[in-house]
Amino acid sequence: MLTTEMSSRFNNLEQMSVTAILEGINSEDMTVPLAVAKAIPQVEPLVTAIVKRMKQGGRLFYIGAGTSGRLGILDASECPPTFGVPHELVVGIIAGGDTAIRKAVEFAEDDAEQAVKDLAQFSLTDKDTVIGIAASGTTPYVIGGVTTLRKQGILTGCVTCNTGSPLAAAVEYPVEAEVGAEFLTGSTRMKAGTAQKLILNMISTTVMIQLGHVKGNKMVDMQLSNKKLISRAVKMVMTELAVDEETAKQLIKEKGSIRSAIESGKS
Known part of the structure; x- marks a missing residue:
């Protein structure tokens, strides 16, 4: 059985x-x-x-x-x-x-x-x-x-x-x-x-x-499809780049993704 x-x-x-x-x-x-x-x-x-x-x-x-x-x-x-x-x-x-x-x-x-x-x-x-x-x-x-x-x-x-x-x-x-x-x-x-x-x-x-879709322990490629995820993304960028909330928001808005925001902030 x-x-x-x-x-x-x-x-x-x-x-x-x-x-x-x-x-x-x-x-x-x-x-x-x-x-x-x-x-x-x-x-x-x-x-x-x-x-x-x-x-x-x-x-x-x-x-x-x-x-x-x-x-x-x-x-x-x-x-x-x-x-x-x-x-x-x-x-x-x-x-x-x-x-x-x-x-x-x-x-x-x-x-x-x-x-x-x-x-x-x-x-x-x-x-x-x-x-x-x-x-x-x-x-x-x-x-x-x-x-x-x-x-x-x-x-x-x-x-x-x-x-x-x-x-x-x-x-x-x-x-x-x-x-x-x-x-x-x-x-x-x-x-x-x-x-x-x-x-x-x-x-x-x-x-x-x-396949490279995670950085550290963060979902850096996640889709920013609601307010909760956008808030999470802002915190990721703030932590990774040691910047304030407004700077993080602006970077994400300009670059369109968490990964790009982080990479541009470090370049």
């Missing part, structure tokens, strides 16, 4: 108090970072391979169904505002299309050929990477996609929460974070989803740091 489908350590949930339910969920959640930590030796070579290809002009694609697909879209959608990269550099694809982001599309995950069709519009090359995301490691949409793409010379990886899965066997760089049974049996949006989110954060953030 898949560990993600194993029965919960807790029973008679409907008879538990609110406090007991919350504490039970929290106690299970605390095991997730430990499972992710064990997977770091698998994440490292995948990230290294992605960086190598992206430095040559490659892109990163996530494919998944349900919660896994949504997590891929979430991670991809945060890269442009956080790191100032084009929207087409990191792309999330979900089984069932955009409708499935908010509403489940019946049987979409069972089509083993659809992922390749969904990716056809992007004209993938051997510089690109596709990461299949599936808690169970058995989703046909994801397995079919990475299997075909690997044969075409595309670098493939996966993020799953079972060991020895068909998905892991289908890719070059499997990442397996075995989180065990869910508090609510089989509800992989919980621990498994959290583990996947943590790993995707690790992958995209490390890749972007390696």
Whole structure:
């Protein structure tokens, strides 16, 4: 049996108090970072391979169904505002299309050929990477996609929460974070989803740091799309250049970005 489908350590949930339910969920959640930590030796070579290809002009694609697909879209959608990269550099694809982001599309995950069709519009090359995301490691949409793409010379990886899965066997760089049974049996949006989110954060953030989109510990390429981010940008420039607030604001206004403001102030 898949560990993600194993029965919960807790029973008679409907008879538990609110406090007991919350504490039970929290106690299970605390095991997730430990499972992710064990997977770091698998994440490292995948990230290294992605960086190598992206430095040559490659892109990163996530494919998944349900919660896994949504997590891929979430991670991809945060890269442009956080790191100032084009929207087409990191792309999330979900089984069932955009409708499935908010509403489940019946049987979409069972089509083993659809992922390749969904990716056809992007004209993938051997510089690109596709990461299949599936808690169970058995989703046909994801397995079919990475299997075909690997044969075409595309670098493939996966993020799953079972060991020895068909998905892991289908890719070059499997990442397996075995989180065990869910508090609510089989509800992989919980621990498994959290583990996947943590790993995707690790992958995209490390890749972007390696590609030069971070200076020190600051997001110097982030998009200045609201007042909060503009305020953060001003503080970055003030700290980096040891200037007052008005000078920092003026530099950002003139140069159009944090990076350019800092570079011009140091020149």
